[in-house]
Amino acid sequence: MSLSELKALACQAIDSRRDGIVGLARAVLANPETGFTEFKTSALVCQMLQELGVPHRKGIALTGIKGYLQGRQGPGPTVAIIGELDSLRVPDHPHANPETGAAHACGHHAQLGMLVGSAVGLLAPGVLDVLSGRVALVAVPAEEFIDVEYRYELHRQGRLGLMSGKQEFIRLGEFDNVDMAMLVHTNSRNGTKLALGGTSTAHLVKYVQFLGRAAHAGGAPWDGINALNAAGIALNAIHAVRETAREKDTIRLHFTITRGGVAVNSVPSDVRLEGRVRGRTLEAVAEANQRVDRCLRAGALAVGGGVRIATIAGYLPQINNSALLEAFRRNSVALVGQESVATRPERLAAGGSTDMGDLSHLMPAIHPYVSGATGRGHGNDYLIEDYDLAVITPAKIMAMTAIDLLSEGAALATEIKNRHKPFMTKEQYLSLQASRTREELYEGR
Ligand SMILES: [Zn+2]
Ligand SMILES: [Zn+2]
Incomplete structure (x- = not known):
């Protein structure tokens, strides 16, 4: 079977389970939970992985999940597909939890739909048979760095080391056996269906x-x-x-x-x-x-x-790996057309921050944006209007990209991995972050 036939099979599988995939995103939207308290959210994702027969561990960094899809052509690199579990707090958002004010005003619920959606695609009959290495399905807690008092207390009690989800996954060694990573974030202001590249603060x-x-x-x-x-x-x-x-x-x-x-x-x-x-x-x-x-x-x-x-x-600024981004771009163009895919200048920082930036200092990583949302990000009107674009399309693109990376003996993934010079080692990262953390008591008396 050709690569394009395989990708078509993966996309068909995703289409055939479209309602279940979007249903998960909607269920998460209805149960918003902020960082390091995403217990219901985590259970919803685990239930879906269970149904798909994906072996996984849960409770990593309190609420995180990690599962694997193993290629059947032998060993090779591990490609992570990441989704974020947490919501914000925007109490007047239409989908806010009335007690906690938690609300998915950043669209992370869509990412969890993408995560299980791409798994559905890769589980299509025949796909894993031709892949080498594996895909790690990673649901991380706490990307929005809020509730600092709560997290600082967990940190002081020794229950958290670093205080965001991917940071803590790195510290715990959960990314030690991952070679590259991708995460797609929703956006209401792309102007095109996909926007790739740029950086973050x-x-x-x-x-x-x-x-x-x-x-x-x-x-x-x-x-x-x-x-x-x-x-x-x-x-x-x-x-x-x-x-x-x-x-x-x-x-x-x-x-x-x-x-x-x-x-x-x-x-x-x-x-x-x-x-x-x-x-x-x-x-x-x-x-x-x-x-x-x-x-x-x-x-x-x-x-x-x-x-x-x-x-x-x-967080550290996002560095998008150009070769990985190019693989993602090719599949984006194949799915939605050239005119619907924009590439941002490498140094363009919109002002926001993400802990994908931290991960991107350790391994090839990309953080593209998909449209499908309306309203102001982090605002009370930020809503996913088009679930097919915001969830199904990126699920397909990530599954297709994983197929490109890990087929033919994982040639492309191996090349990307070998050519990449990490900006720092994990040890250097941990000591950098330790040096940025301190407490001072100033007496103005
Ligand atoms: Zn956000
Ligand atoms: Zn976000």
Whole structure:
């Protein structure tokens, strides 16, 4: 059978189970869970893998899953197809969980449809018979770096090392036996059906606690130290240093107040912020972070309070492997036509960040975008409108790409693997991330 016949078989298999594949994505949409709490989501994916007869392990990095499809032509490289399990919190999203505010406003539920969909394609009769090596089906927790207080606590208890899903999978060695990886993300603003290439920003994550002193807010405010005022001054100082950001560095500084005081008649003594310092390069992020830390200390100094600043290793910029991207592009063009596939400049960073960036420093990895969504990403109107485009099409493209990579003795995958020089080893990665994580207590008294 020719390669194109094999790919057609895989696509037919995906079409024949279209409703089940889309059904899984919709079931995940209806059960949104944020990072490292995706227990129901994980169970839904496991159930589907079980039905497909895919051997897998679960509970990796709390909620992650890893399964394998073994080629029957002997050993060869391992190609990972990745989906993300977690949702955001956007309480006024139409599909938000009313209790937690969790909502799939980034389309990760579509990725899980793609993950099982590509498995369905590769399980079509005859396909695995001609592949060497294997495909790893990986569902990772916690791509959105939110709920920092919760994660930092898990970290302090030793239940989490690094605090995002792919980061922790790397630390746990779950990517040690993977040679290359692909993940397709939905998008509402591509302009074409597929958009390939580009990069993402690096970031550091901030978890900040302003420490004041409670006192009667009316009777004796002079006895108190107002932690909310410290936070307000710090946030204004951060606004003031934005003008030092260079355009080329794509600096983004953004914070939320997650605890702002508990009762209006007592001077707030414990105010917490979670934040993000993003930029095009690790150096730009480190420099901006120094300025942010000065601003945080300034808030504490102004009121005579303290501030505990936890700086947490965030993401590295995405580096798309050109040969892997080319294999993906060829299959995209074959499926949807040349005019529906755009390639972005390699250095174009839209501003967002992903831990696929971390993985891309260790192995060939790609992070293309597929349309099919409408609304603002992370907004209350972000919805997958076209499940065939957002789930079925990328499932087919990833299955087709895996066939290209692992057929003919896995020649293409082997070539990509051998030609690739990783940007760092796992050990270098772990020590880099350790050096980016620290906690400081500044006393402004
Ligand atoms: Zn997102
Ligand atoms: Zn996302």
